[in-house]
Amino acid sequence: MARRFKYIGRSPRKIDALAKATGRAKYTDDLSLPGMLHGRLLRSPHAHAEILAVDIARAGKLAGVRAVITGDDLPVRYGIIPVSQDESALAIGRVRYVGEPVAAVAADDEETAQEALGLIDVSYRPLPACLGIEEAAKEPPGPDSRLHKAISYEFGERPSQASALERTDLFFYEGNTHLALEEHAALAVWKGGKLTLRCSSQTPFHLRQIVAKVFAMPQESVRVIVPSLGGGFGGKLDPFSHDICAAELARRTRRPVKFALTREEVFYCHRGRHPSLMRIRSAWAQDGRILDLDFEACLDGGAYGSFGTVCTYYHGALQPTTYRLPHYSFRAARFSTNKPPCGPKRGHGIPQPRCALEVHIDKAAEQLGVNPVDLRLKNLATPDSITVNMLRLGSSGLRECVETVAKASDFRRRHGRLPHGRGLGFALGSYLSGAGVPIYWNEGPHSRIRIEATADGALTLYSGATDIGQGSDTVVVTVAAEVLGIAPERIRLVAADTELTPLDLGSYSSRVTYMAGNAAKQAAENLKAQMYRLAPRRPFEAALRAALKKTKSIEAWGSYTPPKKFGAFKGSGVGVSPAYSFSACVASVSCDCETGLVRVEKIHFAHDIGRALNRACVLGQIEGGIHMGLGEALSEEQVFHPSGLHRKPSLLDYKVPGLFEMPELDIHLVESGDPGGPFGAKEVGQGPLIPVVPAVANAIYDAVGVRIDATPFTPEKVLEALDAKARGGSGRIGPSRFPEVPFPEPIRVRDA
């Protein structure tokens, strides 16, 4: 290490750990205000239907009911990104998925509100529902088209060299959801034309903007506060019906109104992983170099836009950050279906294509007769280079990640040579340390931090970043403490309150450590400079006292704006990041050939974190990412009955892995030291999930010789594949067709 740090790189306790562990931390649903009413939402029982009439008269007359509202009361359309302003707080004229909110009630207590829902009479005219990609792709272009977004790109030049191997593969990645422990909640109060909304949001500043739009009021009249938040994973980025209905019902009743969703309702909020059907074609030279990669995807978007457009772009953005591709083309289409909207789940649109690609490469390696690790190393993207799709790659510890897990698992010697029923699988992945281009375009900084020293000697750090459990509060305080040379406990924190804290774009795209961390560092350096200008050459506390005698208070600002993007074509903003994280994973599995049951015995994992600011938090994120990845690989699926009803909207039936499913973990941190990151740090919140799923897929193949090309890799699928293989078939389970999609003419970018 170039210099010794006092707090950075160690594992001090998270600043909110004690409050959370002892139950003192207050989440939105823990809050109660005098005179508070309780809200409940009436949800659609139909996957697709016209709303003929909504009669609220009976509900309104129930004793204890204070207000009932319907879609017409909140006509303004909104959405989390500017190009998808397609949602309304309550359905207007039509419902598009089972669980879509239709009406809302505020009553003296929850039970009365719940009872009132049963007294709202809605007449529907059911319409045909579309529940999958194949069905959606069949609709011809026109007013009934289900095509939401289609894009097509072609980068670089295909080398003239003849290919030794060409192959095509199909893969289906099933949808799944975030399953944050805290269910969504919102508590709204109006006072003198001003709205205060306390809610479980990962993006208080975006929510403020959207609420201001819906109520046609200036943003400064809306205050969004995020109390303790129990996990987000992307599921709390969008503005939700309950947020806006709480505000509207509070406005009408002039009383505080709280909504606290049930677990089932959270499944309807969704915004989780898009089901994605993908096709990959590649061409390889005899020596194992990739000559050409062609990637296609159809995404099942659910009923509304959400972040879907971004997700569609992300499907093709990051393949070139890990592999040098001379020629790369990619096409993706997102379809609207009658299911809860899909959106950003940990990894956004990247886990699906990465999984398909890493499985595809594993298959190519076998055909080329090259060890899967060596084939990847041969094609690894070069650090500090420009990718074929015009992304500027900065620091990269990917090679070290690959070599670390290969060595730790003895992969080169053991892969392909373990006894039948046991196998090793390898995969790698990459993610952004914050999107370089914000979803709401503005020239300003993406994060700002203010530190104030007041006459009483107090030091207060104001951060707009939202701690969703990942530890961002701890990160900004630790970074400032390190710069100032004082204990983190010395700094008071005010966070995630749009009235008190400076703007931060929110907790998504793994941007907070990099961007808010840099802003905190700059603010602390600024404070230090101001202080020592007034009172030079003293220890910190003495200097602060002396400086405050002269000036009463010191205010220091820090901010972060990412570097400008590199490409200049439409869509070139997606995938741009100031730094990329890299991971490599080896999964060791055993498979019971009589039951098809796959057990992940061990995960070897290496992650290029740049620099670990808080080691325990970093390891926690990696462990959590592996856990979530294993769920997507083995058991989790957001699936529906033909009626459009969710099959398993409960913690019991939605099979998130438990403690017994967690394998032994062997985690290595690669600290490549990113020149632009705070103390060299990069992201860890999302990247580690990504390689886990394909590593497990590849390990199953190594163990029993079957290819399960559709997540999750359940025992019933493995057994079906083993049966097919025993009958002389290929032993592959997965999609066999890719629909005809009217992709647009590609945007050609030749000049890498």
Place this chain on the structure above:
Amino acid sequence: MLRLPKIRLVSPRSLVAAARLLVEAGPEGAALAGGTDLVPKLKRRQLRPRTLVDLSRVEGFSGVERRGGRVVIGAGTPIEELLESPVLARLGALREAAACVATPQIRTSATVGGNLALDTRCSFYDQSGSWREAQGFCLKTDQEAPCRAAVGSERCFAVASGDLAPALIALGAQVRLVGPVGEREAALAEIYQDTGRRSLRLKPGELIAAVELDLDPRLSTYRKLRRRGSFDFAALGVAVSLQMKGGEVSACRIVLGALASSPIIADEAATIMTGGKPTLERVAEAARAAVRRARPVDNADFPAAYRRRMAGIFVARALRDLTGLRGKP
């Protein structure tokens, strides 16, 4: 989360009083023991009773007691206590079944009687009130409605997925039942019937007071199919008990759980194993016979065909393990 609605709670001191209160409350009443299955159902408005008869104050309702060559387990005994009791140490099937009920935290509250009286489960029934309304109600609760799991079916196929019943039936357990006007004893197997709507053959108000069984030197084991190593209800349960004499099987019981609305006693399979030395061929034949008894429908986790096939695998594995046989026939 939606909090519990207001419900009248009565806490009698005796089972007879509890039984009478349940009769008084009629269909609007429900018995509350550990509450681990009932309370989540109340929270999601799947059930809406007005009166809960709380059994936690009933005296002498909990505990494991040895009486000569027999053991008596109070129905109010928390399941976790079965794992701690030295008296039950050699009842393999019971201990293994108890160890895979839900989670350790749930087992400290969930009771033996509650698990034996567990309502049958179905993926179309174990949902919130609003979910069931959207799907359309079903045969489980509405005589006029269709079955959603087996379309066209005249009967309800909800599944008896308790873990303790197959194990205890394989061990030959008896139960003592207390009703409003007296008590009776019955073989545990006899209190179940293969009808999903109401799988317990109990009289109005009747409650399970205790389970009684022999502490004989039988070998036994329990296997459970579930998606995860914890939490999940059985998608299949297999309990097997064997008595060996001079290297031969003198008695055998094979019970399949979670494949029908009551535990299935696979007597044909047991007969194949009984008399003579155990062999891999007989094990395979017994497993095939057991599978023939299984007719699950798609209303639990895992496809029905997979559950049925696993019944054969699990029976064979249980028999091989108990008899010490290795390999495949």
